[in-house]
Amino acid sequence: MSKTYYDPADLRKFGKITEWSEELGNKFFEYYGKVFEEGALSAREKSLIALAVAHTEQCPYCIDAYTKDGLQRGVTKEEMMEAIHVGAAIKSGATLVHGVQMMNKVNKLDG
């Protein structure tokens, strides 16, 4: 057994998931590749969205992958950090907006 749950070198083995379920694995990678192609959004914009989501999902593999992908596309560190703040803002907003539910409940029970 490896000493930690996450090994950075495992990212290189991602493609191997097809070995235990070829059809589903291949369909996933085909879909994945298609999603990141240039479309109504540029591949660069998609890369920044992926970086922000990688952080909200707290996926270390995705963070490594989309930081490198961003650098390859000429994305600056300022752009990367702003994208992460967008993710963080939604995360914290999603927490705080539930405060309304708490307020509703307080008002109902103790208003």
Next chain:
Amino acid sequence: MTKLKTQSLKKRQSDLANTNKQLEILSNGIFANGELPTFKDKIAETNQFPLKAKPLEILQINVGYMCNQVCEHCHVDAGPDRKEIMTRETMQQILDVVKTTGAHTLDLTGGAPEMNPNFRWFVEEASQIGVKDFIVRSNLTIIRANKKYYDLPEFFKKHNIHVVSSMPHWTRGKTDKQRGEGVFDMSIKALQELNAVGYGMPDSNLKLDLVYNPSGAFLPGDQASMEKDFKKALMEDFGIQFHNLFAITNLPISRFLDYLIASENYEDYMYSLVEAYNPMAVENVMCTNTLSVSWDGYLFDCDFNQMLDLPVNSKSKHISEYKTELLEGRNIVISQHCYGCTAGAGSSCQGTVA
């Protein structure tokens, strides 16, 4: 003024100043234990081994390793301390050969080629031969480094030189990180001066192309997208125009190899290169139509092999004994650094190849 980013490996007396050491690293470890295939095995999978030289199209001449900059990733290990400079005698031998070959492109590189004391004489002589494309790889800052270089834009224009210049990014921070403090501002001034004499303008015959190579341990992105981003940013921020952007992959040799090892990125970088291997790029890899001439007149398959001291596999080893029949069809000398030219859309001194 610009500040030197680092020192040459030679000046630092680094182990890697020894090219045998570099070749040893590129052949050992992950390539010796079978974790990754060697370049030879990889191209053999698609029956592309051995790579053979086609008729010569591009003669690339390294007129010396002296440079006013010491960029972090320089594959030449160039710098102000490097005294290897091409003599006029060797230049004359090259001129004699250029007249007899079918090469359509002459490509001067360095170091900073303009620092060779015979640079202007050579350009004047060579431009009379009538090659179709006469390139000078200028680092831009040299144009502003000293009064004696201020007239270079006019000199280039007079001889219809195709100027190709390095620009790692459209932002100051990323450019200076790789090339030294102050390099970005000085490069911008130089580009504006080149624009002012007509270089890089949309309908101008005075060609100005930029070379982008990544500032760290990652591969270049899509060349066309990068060109769009560069053009937009340089125009909006500085009113600068240029023709094409060449996206070039950093090869794992010399100072870039040193950087990869020191930053513990070597293995990941080699994995990235091998994973991005593209057999289509092998078809058009530049060593098959190019010859690289060193400052002392020796012949190499490419500038990278020159820096690794891997001479051509031919009896014709020096420009003074240049023989087309001995060089055409020769087997190209390869090692694992060659993966740098076959990753993704491929990489060459003229940008992508696939």
